[in-house]
Amino acid sequence: MNIKKISPNTFEIALDYKELVFNVWDLFTILGYSDGASPAHLNETIEQVLAEVPSLCRIRGGYSLYTNVEWHNAKSVRLHHVELALGHIVSRQLAHAEAIAVVICTIGAGLEAWVQTLMSAGDYFKGYIADAVASLTVDLAMEKMQAHVEQEQLSKGNKISNLFSPGYCDWHVSQQQQLFALLPMHFCGVSLTESSLMLPIKSISGIIGLGTDMRKVDSTCRFCDKINCNYRRRLENYLQET
Amino acid sequence: MNEFVEQLAICVERGKVNKDAPYPPDLKGQDGADELAKKALDQGLKPDTILDGCILGMDRIGTKFSENKAFVPELLMAAKAMTAAMQHLKPYFQSGEVKRKGTFVIGTVAGDLHDIGKNLVAMVAEGGGFEVIDLGNDVSTDKFLAAIKEHPGCIVGMSALLTTTMVNMEGTIKAIKEQYPDTMVIIGGAPVTQSFADKIGADGYSPDPQGAVALLNKKVA
Ligand code: B1M
Numbered sequence: 001m002n003i004k005k006i007s008p009n010t011f012e013i014a015l016d017y018k019e020l021v022f023n024v025w026d027l028f029t030i031l032g033y034s035d036g037a038s039p040a041h042l043n044e045t046i047e048q049v050l051a052e053v054p055s056l057c058r059i060r061g062g063y064s065l066y067t068n069v070e071w072h073n074a075k076s077v078r079l080h081h082v083e084l085a086l087g088h089i090v091s092r093q094l095a096h097a098e099a100i101a102v103v104i105c106t107i108g109a110g111l112e113a114w115v116q117t118l119m120s121a122g123d124y125f126k127g128y129i130a131d132a133v134a135s136l137t138v139d140l141a142m143e144k145m146q147a148h149v150e151q152e153q154l155s156k157g158n159k160i161s162n163l164f165s166p167g168y169c170d171w172h173v174s175q176q177q178q179l180f181a182l183l184p185m186h187f188c189g190v191s192l193t194e195s196s197l198m199l200p201i202k203s204i205s206g207i208i209g210l211g212t213d214m215r216k217v218d219s220t221c222r223f224c225d226k227i228n229c230n231y232r233r234r235l236e237n238y239l240q241e242t
Numbered sequence: 243m244n245e246f247v248e249q250l251a252i253c254v255e256r257g258k259v260n261k262d263a264p265y266p267p268d269l270k271g272q273d274g275a276d277e278l279a280k281k282a283l284d285q286g287l288k289p290d291t292i293l294d295g296c297i298l299g300m301d302r303i304g305t306k307f308s309e310n311k312a313f314v315p316e317l318l319m320a321a322k323a324m325t326a327a328m329q330h331l332k333p334y335f336q337s338g339e340v341k342r343k344g345t346f347v348i349g350t351v352a353g354d355l356h357d358i359g360k361n362l363v364a365m366v367a368e369g370g371g372f373e374v375i376d377l378g379n380d381v382s383t384d385k386f387l388a389a390i391k392e393h394p395g396c397i398v399g400m401s402a403l404l405t406t407t408m409v410n411m412e413g414t415i416k417a418i419k420e421q422y423p424d425t426m427v428i429i430g431g432a433p434v435t436q437s438f439a440d441k442i443g444a445d446g447y448s449p450d451p452q453g454a455v456a457l458l459n460k461k462v463a
Contacts, residue, residue, distance in 0.1 A: 031313055031314065031315055032310075032313025032314065032315075033313065038315070039257075039265065039266070039315055039316060039319065040265060040266060040267050041264065041265040042315060119357075119361065122322075122325070124318045124321065124322065124361065124365070125315060125318045125319055125322065128314055128315065128318055128358060129315070131358055167404065167405070172405065172406075173404050173405050173406045174405075174406050176406075193353065194353065195352075195353030195354065195404070195406045195407045195410070196404065196406040197353065197354065197355060197404060197406070197407065199355075201355060201356070
């Protein structure tokens with residue numbers, strides 16, 4: 001992990017793919033096979049895909065820290081003149097935050113481009129597996145970023161909340177515009193379209209609450225109303241194992 | 243003939259593309275959808291029977307998918323096997339000897355670049371016997387209108403993955419209904435719901451590809 005301070009409150013992190021702990025069972029679960037009963041040649045294709053991934057990923061992430069947390073009302077907070085309409089669920093979790101880290105993470109556009117190439121050539125099967133690997137990779141990378149923020153905060157006697165992202169709970173995706181206003185332009189190579197889509201696609205954004213009274217729950221899925229979701233199943237499996 | 247339809251349906255459902263394909267292991271070394279379709283035509287079976295086999299196979303895997311008994315990878319393998327069989331039908335489609343059930347124009351709405359869900363719906367619709375015109379991603383209203391003009395009587399499908407992009411469906415549907423009031427429009431994608439579909443004037447919504455094909459079938463029935 002390579003950390004660069006690019007301004008007094010902003011840090012950029014470069015991660016090597018090898019630093020991620022990739023569990024193939026996670027992949028089975030997000031593909032739907034939580035019981036392990038997957039088609040016979042899935043393993044083979046996963047191996048082929050995983051062999052390509054390291055050279056196609058460029059994992060970058062980072063965060064800006066905001067220490068002036070002004071609650072506008074029970075569902076929105078103001079950070080440096082930018083109002084984030086977080087909604088009730090997220091606001092409740094962050095009510096006691098003394099500072100907030102605005103975070104993004106991406107694996108770049110390389111893997112996405114390869115998926116497109118596979119799909120255009122008619123290899124939908126491999127393309128789909130590669131797409132799922134890409135989604136999982138950016139998730140794992142974001143987990144690493146969170147772990148880094150947590151370490152930093154622990155050393156200051158603070159704790160952290162979960163990561164909360166626009167588009168989840170009752171925080172609307174259009175709020176990505178406000179979130180991006182709190183980060184440097186094209187931070188980590190990620191841009192935002194008018195329709196609030198991040199490019200590269202395999203990117204995640206969000207905020208983390210910091211402070212002595214912060215709490216991280218096992219899974220933010222409990223705040224989400226999407227029940228039939230393989231990502232939820234992945235977390236449930238993980239929680240059962242630990 | 244029924245035996246052939248059943249054999250081809252099994253190959254499609256199980257994703258057995260051709261003889262060389264090692265998948266699924268229990269069918270290793272046996273003819274796949276490709277060889278079966280070719281042999282059927284060589285033996286003088288009507289080309290329609292190939293379409294029937296594909297539709298039956300795709301319907302079975304689609305139903306399993308809707309019931310969470312099969313997942314996207316299996317659906318994709320089935321689509322691959324179906325394509326292998328259907329390629330033998332190309333000349334018959336062109337000559338009009340084999341007719342599809344209808345034309346389905348599909349695209350991911352303006353402002354959105356997600357296409358995996360849309361591709362899956364397109365494949366299952368093709369396997370369901372429809373000619374599919376895939377307009378790709380970030381499809382503007384004008385592009386949808388141009389496609390409807392080019393394919394009179396087509397059914398339109400739209401997909402979106404974010405709430406910020408699904409709202410673009412409303413304007414496109416309005417424009418379609420103004421110019422082509424009889425055109426059926428169906429929508430889907432992770433954030434889309436039946437109530438949203440009702441609100442914006444879509445004619446149908448489905449959470450999965452199989453449901454989308456059921457809507458198409460209802461329209462052409
Ligand atoms: C015409 O008729 C029809 C009929 C049926 C139709 C149809 C048309 N089109 C589709 N269907 C249907 O058939 C297909 C097959 O079953 C289905 O198509 P789908 O496209 O839905 O399904 C694909 C085949 C597989 N599904 C997927 O690939 C999406 C899975 C979920 C878990 C998901 C993933 C994996 C990801 N994501 Co995110 N992600 C979620 C998804 C939650 C979920 N369980 O759906 C969703 C889509 N994401 C969401 C969000 C908010 C976000 N994501 C983000 C990021 C990511 C990852 C990068 C981690 C990853 C990859 C995304 C990608 N597609 O490349 C962010 C946006 C990224 C960006 N570039 O802007 C971010 C904005 C979060 C953030 N702030 O960082 C939510 C969108 C809802 C909303 N509020 O807008 C979301 C529904 C999760 C949720 N619980 O709310 C059906 O919808």
